[in-house]
Amino acid sequence: MRVGTDFSRNNLDCLRLILASIVALFHLYVLSGISAFSVFGRYLSPHFAVNGFFVISGFLIYRSYTRSSSTRSYFEKRARRIYPAYFTIVMLAAIALCPLSTLPLSQYFGMGFWKYLGANLLFLNFLAPSLPGVFASNSISAVNGALWTLKIEVAFYLLVPVMHHLCEHFGARKIIGAIFILSSAWKYGFAWLATMGGSPALFSLDRSRTFYEQMGAQFPGQLLYFCAGVLLLLYFDTLKLYFRSIAILTAALFLLDHWLMRGTLDVLWISGLIFVFGFWRYFGNFSKYGDFSYGIYIVHFPILQTLIALGLARFNPVIFLIAGLSLISLAGFLMWHLVENRFLASSSHYRQGLLKRPA
Numbered sequence: 062m063r064v065g066t067d068f069s070r071n072n073l074d075c076l077r078l079i080l081a082s083i084v085a086l087f088h089l090y091v092l093s094g095i096s097a098f099s100v101f102g103r104y105l106s107p108h109f110a111v112n113g114f115f116v117i118s119g120f121l122i123y124r125s126y127t128r129s130s131s132t133r134s135y136f137e138k139r140a141r142r143i144y145p146a147y148f149t150i151v152m153l154a155a156i157a158l159c160p161l162s163t164l165p166l167s168q169y170f171g172m173g174f175w176k177y178l179g180a181n182l183l184f185l186n187f188l189a190p191s192l193p194g195v196f197a198s199n200s201i202s203a204v205n206g207a208l209w210t211l212k213i214e215v216a217f218y219l220l221v222p223v224m225h226h227l228c229e230h231f232g233a234r235k236i237i238g239a240i241f242i243l244s245s246a247w248k249y250g251f252a253w254l255a256t257m258g259g260s261p262a263l264f265s266l267d268r269s270r271t272f273y274e275q276m277g278a279q280f281p282g283q284l285l286y287f288c289a290g291v292l293l294l295l296y297f298d299t300l301k302l303y304f305r306s307i308a309i310l311t312a313a314l315f316l317l318d319h320w321l322m323r324g325t326l327d328v329l330w331i332s333g334l335i336f337v338f339g340f341w342r343y344f345g346n347f348s349k350y351g352d353f354s355y356g357i358y359i360v361h362f363p364i365l366q367t368l369i370a371l372g373l374a375r376f377n378p379v380i381f382l383i384a385g386l387s388l389i390s391l392a393g394f395l396m397w398h399l400v401e402n403r404f405l406a407s408s409s410h411y412r413q414g415l416l417k418r419p420a
Contacts, residue, residue, distance in 0.1 A: 066297060068124070073117055073339045074348035080110040081354040084207060085361035085389055092365050093374040093381065094200060108324075109331060111210055112286045116328075116335045118217055119290020126221045138406045139218045143355075145404040146396050147211060150359045151181045154204050155192060158363070161370055162194035169193050177204075184212040196366050207362045216280045217287050224291075233295055237288050244284035249325065251277030289332040297340075304341040307333050356396030361389045 087105045090098040122139070129135035155178055162169045173193035180189040190203035227236045255273040276282075293300065300307065311333030318326035365385055368374060374381045 068297075068340075070343040071339050072342075072344050072347065073121070073335075074352050074354070075344060076335065076338055077114065077117060077352070077354035078347075078357070080113050081358040081361075083107065083110040085357060085365075085386075088207070088362055089365055089382070089385055092199070092201060092362075093369055093378075095374060095378045095381070097378050098382070109327070112283070112327060112331050113335055114210070115213070115217075115283050115286035116290040116293070116332050117339075118214060119287035119292075120294045120335075121290075122217060122221055122287075123225070123291045124294055126225055132222050135222070136218070141404045141406055142401075143211070143214065143218075146356060146359060146401045147184075147208075148182065149396070149400050150205065150363070151178070151208075154363045158192055158195045158204065158367070161196070161367065162192065163197050164194035181205075181208070184208075184215055186212070196370050199366055199369050201366075203362075204366065205359070205362045207358060211359075213280050213283050217284075220284075237291055237295075241285050241288045244281055244288065248277050248282035248285065251282065285328050286331070289328050290335070293332060293336050300336060301340065304337060308337045308341070311337060351394070351397040351402065353390075353393040353397050356393035356401065357389055360392040360396060364388050364392060 083105045084107050086101045087107045087110075090101040125138060126132075126135045129138065155174065159166070159169055169192075171193065173189070177189040177192050180186065186205070186208045190206065192204055195204065196202045224236065224240070251273045255271050255277065311330050314326050314330040314333065318324060318330060368381055368385055368388075373384060
C-alpha cells in the first residue's frame with residue numbers, strides 16, 4: 062500500500078449500517094419469537110454481520126494506527142469513538158429500566174445492580190448480562206446481548222500496536238500470516254471439538270451452544286477476520302486492479318461455502334464482499350448526516366426487550382415491528398448527534414466533513 066493511497070471514496074459507512082440493521086432485524090425475530098418474522102431468522106445471518114464488522118475493523122483500525130501521530134493519540138481516538146456511547150447505553154439502561162423490575166427499589170439497587178454496572182462498564186458483559194428483576198418474563202433476560210462483541214473490538218485495539226511493531230521488524234506477511242493461522246486453528250479446532258459434543262456454554266445467551274462453540278467465537282477465533290481486513294488494507298493498491306475477478310471469485314466461494322463447506326470459507330467471501338462493495342463503485346457520501354451504525358447496534362437490543370416486556374409483541378406484531386424499528390432508528394440518530402459526534406477527535410473524517418459543509 063502506498064502511503065498516499067486515498068480511501069475517502071468508499072461505502073464502508075453504508076455497509077456498516079446494513080450490517081447493524083441485519084443484527085437488529087435478526088434479534089427482532091429471535092427475541093419476540095413471532096413466526097411472521099421468521100424470514101429474518103431464515104435469511105439474515107448475524108454471524109455474517111458480526112464477522113463483516115470485524116473485517117472492516119481490521120481495515121480501518123490498522124489504518125487509524127498508521128495515521129496516528131503516537132500510540133497515545135491512537136488510543137485516545139479509539140476511546141473517543143467507542144466508549145462514550147457505550148457508557149451511555151449501559152448507564153441509561155441501568156437507570157431507565159428500573160420501573161420494569163419485578164423487585165422493589167431496595168432490592169433493585171442492591172448488589173446485582175452494581176455488579177451489572179461494574180461488569181458491563183468494563184466490557185465484561187457475560188459476567189452480569191441481566192439487571193435484577195428486569196425482563197424476567199422475556200424469553201431471554203439479558204439487557205443487551207449485542208454488547209459481547211465490544212470486548213473483542215477492544216482486544217483488537219490493544220493488539221494493533223503490538224502487531225504493527227512486529228510487522229516492522231519481521232515483515233507483515235510473516236506476522237499477519239502467523240496470527241491468521243493461529244486464529245484459524247483456535248476457531249476451527251473448537252468447532253471440531255463441538256461436533257463431538259460438550260457441556261453447555263457458560264455465560265451464553267444461546268442455551269443450545271456448547272462450551273466449545275462459545276470458546277471458538279471468542280477473541281482469538283475472531284482474529285482471522287480482523288487480519289483479513291488488515292490484509293485488504295496492505296494490499297489495496299494491488300487488489301483494486303482486479304475488482305471484477307474478485308467479485309466473481311467471491312460469489313463462487315460463497316456458493317461453495319454455502320453448499321459444501323458449511324461456513325469454513327466464510328472469511329474469504331466475507332472479505333471479498335467487503336472489498337468489492339466498499340470500494341468498486343462509490344455510492345456517494347452516505348454518512349454526511351452521521352454514522353448511525355454503532356448507535357443502532359448498541360441500542361436495538363434493550364429497545365426490543367422493553368417493547369416485548371410491555372406486551373407489544375403479543376398485542377400486535379405489526380405495531381411491534383413499526384414501533385421497534387422507529388425507536389431503534391431514532392435512538393441511533395440521537396446517540397450519534399448527542400453523544401458520539403461530540404466526543405470525536407477533531408481529525409475525524411466526520412468532523413472534517415462537517416467543517417467543509419456549507420452553512
